[in-house]
Amino acid sequence: MEQGREAHCSAEETFTADYKMMMTLGQGHFSEVKLAFHIPTVSCVAVKILRNKKKYASLIKSEISIMKSLAHPNIIKLFHVVQTRETTYLVMEHASEGDLLHHVLELGALEESEARRLFTQIVHALKYCHDNLIIHRDIKANNILLDHRGNAKLCDFGLSTKVIPGQKLGHFCGTLHYCAPELFGKEAYDGCATDIWSLGVLLFFMVTGRFPFNDYSSVGVKQQILTADFRVPQHVSVDIRDLILKLLIINPYRRLTIGQIMRHPMVKSSKAHLPPTSTQLSQVPQALALSRP
Incomplete structure (x- = not known):
């Protein structure tokens, strides 16, 4: 139990050291999305912050599982998941032009x-x-x-x-x-x-x-x-x-x-022009990007 608590603290300390939280991009019933600066790669990401309440546990688990399985140029990419005792952070690609x-x-x-x-x-x-x-x-x-x-x-x-x-x-x-x-x-x-x-x-x-x-x-x-x-x-x-x-x-x-x-x-007849891999994505190191099944 103590080891689990220490692991959560360590994860949060590392996360806090690597990311500088900036403005709020959006807010939901039990989550919010913030613009964050990833210091090691000097790049911006979006961080979805979810509160680990028991009634939302299955939803959070499902969202993470689904996003890990997705790899498409027209779907926001999930880079990294950090889970602490009270909070889950989903580090994602930042789309700079809004919704x-x-x-x-x-x-x-x-x-x-x-x-x-x-x-x-x-x-x-x-x-x-x-x-x-x-x-x-x-x-x-x-x-x-x-x-x-x-x-x-x-x-x-x-x-x-x-x-x-x-x-x-x-x-x-x-x-x-x-x-x-x-x-x-x-x-x-x-x-x-x-x-x-x-x-x-x-x-x-x-x-x-x-x-x-x-x-x-x-x-x-x-x-x-x-x-x-x-x-x-x-x-x-x-x-x-x-x-x-x-x-x-x-x-x-x-x-x-x-x-x-x-x-x-x-x-x-539409010219969709599927986007190539963005510059921002190439700046994110392999260690940050999630491995695909």
């Missing part, structure tokens, strides 16, 4: 060429997850970060889960405006299909600057979702409109799959 939510709100809406490029990168990231039987469960503009090259990075796997083929999920999970209608029912649902619906909401938001379901009350939003009560503005291009309509379908079995989205004209 997609604020980027869209600043501009009012994205130019369609930019929306196509970023959306295609997000689709590539989600396809990688689904191919590896990982359901994200919280696809939203806040969870898409932009790196210094302006490329999209999917992040925050705190609600994610790994499934076996054919497995259905059974409880409400996600952010209201992005939630698929089946999440409000009592029956088990296909997690992949709920991620697809969230993609449809995200694409609508990217090209219009607003949500398709946006009533004044949460009850009203839920009712709009359950009836798919939305209208795509006339200025949206035909192929983008077609994709949105094929993603925001009430029946989850009629929605496009991630593979079908990849073959849709809007995505096929």
Whole structure:
């Protein structure tokens, strides 16, 4: 017991010596993300700080396990995990241009060429997850970060889960405006299909600057979702409109799959330009980067 306590203290001392915490980048129910300076490599990283409460233990374990298994240019990379008795620190790649939510709100809406490029990168990231039987469960503009090259990075796997083929999920999970209608029912649902619906909401938001379901009350939003009560503005291009309509379908079995989205004209014609390994990543030593299974 004493040895375990000493190990935790040693880990925290090393962590404190190597990292200088700076501004807060984001905050959740039981975590916060801070910008930190990694002194040995003279580089910036993002550190997610999780409180080790018993009721969150399985979520923390799952998030670490899933992030360790991910290696894709459009998914935020996990470098290192430091666990102390009270706190878990996830040291991750820092995307310096912030999140997609604020980027869209600043501009009012994205130019369609930019929306196509970023959306295609997000689709590539989600396809990688689904191919590896990982359901994200919280696809939203806040969870898409932009790196210094302006490329999209999917992040925050705190609600994610790994499934076996054919497995259905059974409880409400996600952010209201992005939630698929089946999440409000009592029956088990296909997690992949709920991620697809969230993609449809995200694409609508990217090209219009607003949500398709946006009533004044949460009850009203839920009712709009359950009836798919939305209208795509006339200025949206035909192929983008077609994709949105094929993603925001009430029946989850009629929605496009991630593979079908990849073959849709809007995505096929996009110049996604998957980013090369960034300069920042190359500065992080092998000792810091996690070994892959």
